[in-house]
Amino acid sequence: MKHLFLPALASAALAALSACTGEGEDAGKAACAAPAGVVNVYTSRHYDTDLALYEDFTCFSGIKVNRLEADADALIERIAAEGEYSQADLFVTVDAGRLWRAEEAGFLAPVDSKVLAERIPANLRDPQNRWFALTTRARIIIYNKAKGAPAGLVNYEDLAKPEFRGRLCMRSSSSVYNIALLASMISHDGEAKAAAWAKGVVANFQRPPQGNDMSNIESVAAGECDISLVNTYYLARFDTPEKRKVLDSIGIIFPNQATTGTHVNMSGAGLVKTAPNRENAVKFLEYLASDKAQQFLANGNNEYPAAVGVAPTSAVEKLGSFKADTLSAAEIGKNQARAALLFNAAGWN
Missing domain, CATH: 3.40.190.10 (Periplasmic binding protein-like II)
Incomplete structure (x- = not known):
């Protein structure tokens, strides 16, 4: 397990995603939002392309994404053990069963978000909105x-x-x-x-x-x-x-x-009940359901977008509907x- 938070930096991959606005490196930096806090993500998604997505979110929102990456079961045990002292804002994993385990461990909180309710189909989210699919x-x-x-x-x-x-x-x-x-x-x-x-x-x-x-x-x-x-x-x-x-x-x-x-199975994310940066975490969840983020998440690992109305564009599209x-x-x-x-x-x- 990686025990330290790592800043979400992936300049090469971010070039593929593109800067927020403007032309050239300086223009992209100038267009980014002013610093607006952090969000701490405990994740078992191990795809380097996700890092560029994190940086894009930071660019437009000003919220820096800190990442702790490990096996999903180890993260569940860690968050449960940390209890009220956990620094985790979001738990991200790649299997519906593991999201259910996190739910059973009692550390996920419901999210009341019109954006997520409209974007993520009911069968791809917890009935109490404690977790939401990102890709399938x-x-x-x-x-x-x-x-x-x-x-x-x-x-x-x-x-x-x-x-x-x-x-x-x-x-x-x-x-x-x-x-x-x-x-x-x-x-x-x-x-x-x-x-x-x-x-x-x-x-x-x-x-x-x-x-x-x-x-x-x-x-x-x-x-x-x-x-x-x-x-x-x-x-x-x-x-x-x-x-x-x-x-x-x-x-x-x-x-x-x-x-x-x-x-179909999925990768997904849930808000941690004791999140020290709850508002930022919800903003990040809603961003992950956007068209831009959905395409990047899916294309980074040849998956299908979870959000309604977003068509697959990765290699899986060739497999047929x-x-x-x-x-x-x-x-x-x-x-x-x-x-x-x-x-x-x-x-x-």
Whole structure:
């Protein structure tokens, strides 16, 4: 964990985002707002491009963004342990389940903001407005294109069919992305069917769970296994001249288009109850929901904007449009503990 606050400086990336107004470095600096305090962000988003976004916010608002970066679970423990003495204003993380854990730890506060209520869909924020999505990512099925689209594979539930025996490669069940997916299936299908699905998928493994989404994409492209589950932004990372061969070898399926829609997870942020700079934190949250910030957040990691009416412009746009599952992210968080138990019972290590 990084134990010191770091100023959010990213000059090179900021050039891509552009200065607030004016031409040239001096003009950009002259146009920035006068200093107006700070906001302290505890974040597990580890994308360097976010730093330029922080600096842009400082330019137009005058509020300096201080950042403490660490693993989400470590940050949750830290904020809870710091209690009323915490310097955290905002908690930022990359999974709905972790936002729910922060909510359960009792240190997030509701935010009454017309901007956030209008910009962020109800299913992508806490019912009591204690956290809000910043970006989303879809969990999709991929297959080896040379072997052809697997017949009868349309929904997540189909992955448990016996005709796919020995054809699946997956990452560990400890992955928050797999836990979130199974948590959503508990909500949609009930615990008994979700448990049966997990057992059926385990029976169809080509090999024990291993690697991550990136390595499983490479395994499917190489024909080492036929089918896997991955997040869209990992697939978009292969959209480069050097990795194009891998991407061209992959076919994709957005599951459950005729039923619940494709499962999405998110990155999000919540106001800390003891925030020493509450007003500045709310201003920063509202800024993150703006068109400009949404595009930059999403493009920085090939994700989808969470705000209403903001179209994706990163590499994920090339994957095609799809119907997303509108299940409340709060439901996903609530069911994650049960999902982990079902995975263990199914032998999905």
